[in-house]
Amino acid sequence: MTRHIRHAAFFCALLLAALLVNAARVQVVEAPAYGDNIANRRTTIARYGQPRGDILVDGAPVTGSKDTGEHLRYERTYTNGPMYAPVTGYASQVYGTTLLEHTEDGVLAGTDPLLSPFPLWGAAARGRYPGGDVVTTLRAAAQEAAYEGLAGRKGAVAAVEPSTGRILALVSAPSYDPSVLSGNGSSVARSWSTLNRDPDKPMLNRAVRKTYPPGSTFKVVTAAAALDAGVVEDLDVRTRTPDPYTLPGTRTKLTNASDGCKDVPLRKAFEWSCNTVFAKLGVEVGVERMAATAGAFGFNDPDLKIPYSVARSTFDTRVDRAQLALSAIGQYNTRATPLQMAMVAAAVANGGQVRSPYLVERTVRAGGGTVAAAGSRPMRQAMRPSTAAQLRELMVDVVREGTGTNAWIPGATVGGKTGTAQHGLGNSGTPYAWFVSWAQGDHDVEPKVAVAVVVEDADADRGEISGGGDAAPIARAVMEAVLKSSPEPRR
């Protein structure tokens, strides 16, 4: 009997061993897989168990966290949500994150190992730290000016600092309040479907995620290519341009909005925005050099990130000469985001150098230490400095006596270019009003701001949409706001 008791005891020991081995399997071997299972809510609970870090504009947070006391405890709140939505995006407990809330999620949610006081240990421990803050490059005054300038009309504004690439304003209208998507209740689902069904697409970030035909504002690029290529050597020498201009290889006649474009020199053509002259210049420069210049400005770059990705602005390189002529005046397949056109203006203002634009100045720990700083951004030479100087002259003329007088600011040098872009099938859509510009205060050593404004369907009653009429005042307000608040506080 004793032997059998021992056998039975041994059997129990086997059971115990099986339990221990299995516990080790579940808790150690399989643990990471179970932890990552989508149905496991622990990650989610931990994520919302602490206040999310904030996004800062001019040192003040434009976001916040609300303690709901629910299972998923902290919910995102936004101050001036619609105004900053194209920058912050939303942070929803149901629908995830977008834009800065998405790209900076590691810092905001506290999972970035760099938040640890001892980064190597942090990387190994994969812990969660108090959420860090994201300091943006935005200037609150400029953002407000742009948002109020659009006043709910469909359109977008992008402003950058030419010498650094800092994005000073990024506005898209109509916008939405991201805080309606923060939580996890049924109202969030309703808001989500309402926003997605809205024909005005309030969640579309028009400043960086939508491309428009740039129209006449693209003539800045064409002019730069023509000057760099030596097709035009003197701004005041008459070009041999017929009016109307017959597109090469076709019988289509290209006309101008204003009279007197026949054979005008580049200076006048730019000031009056003569389509005929720039179409012919584009053809003379040739597709390769046009594409090279456009590429140097940032067109055809699918990888631009600010840090969230920016839609690719395009300049079609597989075109015949007629299509090239149209491309050179910002039609056909030429498309640009408002941010891209702000970069074009910035390149002119910055001696031909294009700085890659960025939104995040620094990320900081909850305690205040810097996690990462933006540092110097990559730079490209879009045109020769002498060409940039000539273009500055041309753009200043536009504001002084051409189509862009609405952008004039006392006490500052302002250069700009208007644009009215046809679009839609057979150009049936309401044209887009464009204005790109830059400004330098009389006491500044360099241009402080470059802006691009697009208004999709300005006042339909006025019959005619023009960049000078609808977009230029907004650009002026933004530039004034930047010039006034300079020198900007360096944080």
Next chain:
Amino acid sequence: MLALVAHLAVRLRAPAADPLLLPIGVLLNGLGLVLIYRLDLETPGDAAAPTQLVWSTLGVALFIVVVLLLRDHRVLQRYAYVCVVAALALLTLPILFPSVNGARIWIRVAGFSIQPGEFAKVLLAVFFAAYLAANRSALAYTGRRVLGVERLQLPTGRVLGPIVAIWLISVGVLVLERDLGTSLLFFGLFVVLLYVATGRTGWIAVGLLLAAVGAVAVGLLEPHVHGRVEDWRHPFASIEAGEGPNQLSQSLFAFAAGGTFGTGLGLGHSILIGFAAKSDFILATAGEELGLAGLSAVFLLYGLLVERGYRTGLALRDPFGRLLAVGLASIVALQVFVIAGGVTGLIPLTGMAMPFLAQGGSSVVTNWAIVALLIRLSDRARSRLGVPRAEEAATPETGRHEHAGAAR
């Protein structure tokens, strides 16, 4: 305080008892109360810890009563048939009551739900021990002749009777009450005791065969049990089907979240398991918040408890006492294995209370009764023989069995 009173009772009436049994019981019971209270914090409307404390007190009181009044365990042998009748009555009682969550094992009396099957365990252990102690040689002899000489021949009906009866009871419990765990426990208990009493592996083979046939049949035919088996084979099937995690996957998530050292008490989210988080799945809370380290410690505590039970069985001389000690220890061992294996995905999940840890009054009272009986038995074993002489005393019987084995 309770522990102190219980300790005094042991010192008074069972001074030579195994010194580990009571502390292990107190420790596990206390840990259970802590874990239940910790889960109460997340379910404000449903406080289980006070009730559990009342039941624990009752359990300790029963423990003291048993230790004080039961002077000699052999008295129980006389009440074997009373025990089995009472056990069967308790087992069948819940059939009259409505089923709860697919199992019909509760009765409700004055606001308390009681699981009579829990008490039946101890009574059945007493009965088995008494019956087998009385008929041991007959069973062994008959079994040896029939199985030894002609293995294909079944044992005589007279000897086969009990095992068929207990098999029928197990399956009956399984089908009528849909309680896979209890039937497994009863059957396992019987097979272990039968083996210990007779040493005939033939019985084990017959028993396992019957169990396998019964389990497969029920597993295929009974939807509730079939569902449990499917859950065990594919714990995440419901997630893949888009229906969210079931309890077993939530339990596995909890264990996984604990990792090696646990999240710390109160910092886990095992409440996500939902229903039965405080009872059947209490181990998941231990696993998540105390980690593999804490879980292993708990397992080893049970292991120690069982080991002390078996050691008591080895040290005793009378067959009834030996079988009773082994039986009681096996109840604990099997129960821990069935439920712990269930919630960690080792075997199909069956609803059962983790001894001492889980919320459940009947269970905690029963476990205190088990510990009380083991205390009584170990006191007998150690006071009469002295601890070191246990092996010595066992030698003659061992010799005889080895003899029998050799003859076979």
